[in-house]
Amino acid sequence: MAFTTRKDLLQKVHSNDRQAWNDFVEYYTPLIQLCAKDFSLTQQESEELRQNVCLTVFKKDLTGQYDETKGHFRTFLRKVINNAAIDIIRKRKPTLPIENASQIPEETEDKFEERWRKFIYEKALQIVRQNCDNVTYMAFDLYARKGMPVKDVARTLQISEDQVFQAKSRSLKRLKEIIYRLEKSEDTWSEGKKGGTPEGSGQ
Numbered sequence: 001m002a003f004t005t006r007k008d009l010l011q012k013v014h015s016n017d018r019q020a021w022n023d024f025v026e027y028y029t030p031l032i033q034l035c036a037k038d039f040s041l042t043q044q045e046s047e048e049l050r051q052n053v054c055l056t057v058f059k060k061d062l063t064g065q066y067d068e069t070k071g072h073f074r075t076f077l078r079k080v081i082n083n084a085a086i087d088i089i090r091k092r093k094p095t096l097p098i099e100n101a102s103q104i105p106e107e108t109e110d111k112f113e114e115r116w117r118k119f120i121y122e123k124a125l126q127i128v129r130q131n132c133d134n135v136t137y138m139a140f141d142l143y144a145r146k147g148m149p150v151k152d153v154a155r156t157l158q159i160s161e162d163q164v165f166q167a168k169s170r171s172l173k174r175l176k177e178i179i180y181r182l183e184k185s186e187d188t189w190s191e192g193k194k195g196g197t198p199e200g201s202g203q
Contacts, residue, residue: 139167
């Protein structure tokens with residue numbers, strides 16, 4: 001991706017920039033999928049949620065309506081996801097009495113913030129992985145994230161223990177910097193892709 005801030009991305013989507021729209025869908029799909037789990041949606045319904053959310057944003061030009069002075073875009077997006085998910089659930093139960101509406105789960109603000117933090121962490125971790133050599137990332141992943149003893153990591157990767165410590169220190173520092181930048185929308189994905197998405201989300 002070549003955009004520099006989420007604000008820039010939203011502006012480009014509003015201007016009908018096709019690449020920006022593709023970037024928007026790619027960027028937010030993992031978040032939508034995380035939220036789908038909170039509504040206990042099936043895999044098919046999860047894909048329907050993704051399509052409906054993106055279609056709603058596109059057809060109603062919600063990126064153009066969004067006013068950043070009134071709050072974070074994620075708060076705005078949460079409402080779109082919540083409404084789309086409830087519509088899918090209601091289709092399952094078209095005769096659900098109004099008095100039983102409380103049976104329909106809702107993506108509360110706290111729950112959504114938890115999903116958002118996980119989403120941002122995964123994005124940041126992906127960027128760290130894409131922008132360092134494989135040995136450095138593996139040392140960080142095995143030692144800092146998966147808890148493998150430093151001696152075992154060093155032996156497995158055929159590097160010194162000091163190099164393992166350095167990999168952890170540098171990668172953690174970089175991870176925190178990227179998370180901050182993603183949260184502040186100051187510099188999202190300006191560092192192009194070099195690899196795939198990492199598995200897991202342990203910290």
